[in-house]
Amino acid sequence: MEEKKTELKMISMADVEEKKISWLWYPFIPVGKLTIIQGDPGDGKTTLVLNIAARLSQGEGFDENMKCTDPLKIIYQTAEDGLSDTIKPRLISAGANCNNISVIDETDKSLSMIDERIEEAIIKTNAKLLILDPIQAYLGGNTDMNRANEAREMTKKLGLVAEKHQCSIILIGHMNKAAGNKAAYRGMGSIDFYAVARSVLLVGRIEGQPAKRAIVQIKNNLAESGHAKAFELTKDKFVWLGDYDITADEILSGIEPRSTKQEMAKKLINDLMKNNNSISSNEIFELALEEGISKRTLEIVKREMCIKTQKINNTWYWILNETE
Secondary structure (H helix, E strand, O other): OOOOOOOOOOOOHHHOOOOOOOEEEOOOEEOOOEEEEEEOOOOOHHHHHHHHHHHHHOOOOOOOOOOOOOOOOEEEEEOOOOHHHHHHHHHHHOOOOHHHEEOOOOOOOOOOOOOHHHHHHHHHHOOOEEEEEOHHHHOOOOOOOOOHHHHHHHHHHHHHHHHHHOOEEEEEEEEOOOOOOOHHHOEOOOHHHHHHOOEEEEEEEOOOOOOEEEEEEEEEOOOOOOOOEEEEEOOOOEEEEEEOOOOHHHHHHOOOOOOOHHHHHHHHHHHHHOOOOEEEHHHHHHHHHHOOOOHHHHHHHHHHOOOEEEEEOOEEEEEOOOOO
16 A cells, blocks of 8 residues: 655744753753663662652752742653552652652553653643653563664653653663763663753762762753762662762763862862962852862852951952951
8 A cells, every 4th residue: 555645844944942951950951851860789879750740840950940930730650550559659859749649540452652641731731741660661561672673762752751851851771781881871771862852860889878869860862961960878768969960971881980070179278278368250250160069069168167258359259268
């Protein structure tokens, strides 16, 4: 049977309305786009996402860049954990408003990425965040996640739904065992999953610190990559730590991070304190830059060390040693 010819349709760029990118969490989770959060089993990626969902369901965030003025409606779809004995207890423990979190019932039929029920559920609940955990559970029975054309087609359709309804979509993915490969190639399945996502985050253990996990952005098509973050997992508690100096290579290699940039910044400031009561902001930023320490890291350490600043003759100074 002859295949039906697809009608040619053209879009003039003059008719395309220009829009700014919006963010659920800048620069990690864009609104109306796909984000992948990947990591090895047991490394905390699901715990991280559950806590993101919990915060947003309450209208809160981890930091000033997780912008949420009102509680969000969220769809959390999981194929790995029980709703009643695992997911709900963990959401409650994280402080979630469970009235704002829904699940598509898969009793009659398993869900896939191209299932029409996803769009229907987003419309019905006005969800602004959809989570699919893990990616491979939502491919459909006849889809091979290692075949590029199939992977790209599925994620492209899901991406169109996200954009149409301005709903952020998070896909949680496991890592493969290909040690030594770049982070982009460690995700399960075709590299096309990685290609279609606008943001990809790696979650992993910090060697030598069993309770700590790091988040490193390994792809960002929409803005500069964000500073690595960290959180701590205790027996019954999730603690957000914020900025952390670590690379994807350090996470994947399992090598304990060398002296962090923050530790280097503290040493620089302590050394300057030995011979200086004050130093101009410009001078200390230049000294830090020579050591590979960013202005942002220096500012973080400055706050931690409670260092005050003072403007003298139109120049800002850091007060390292207060005199009488």
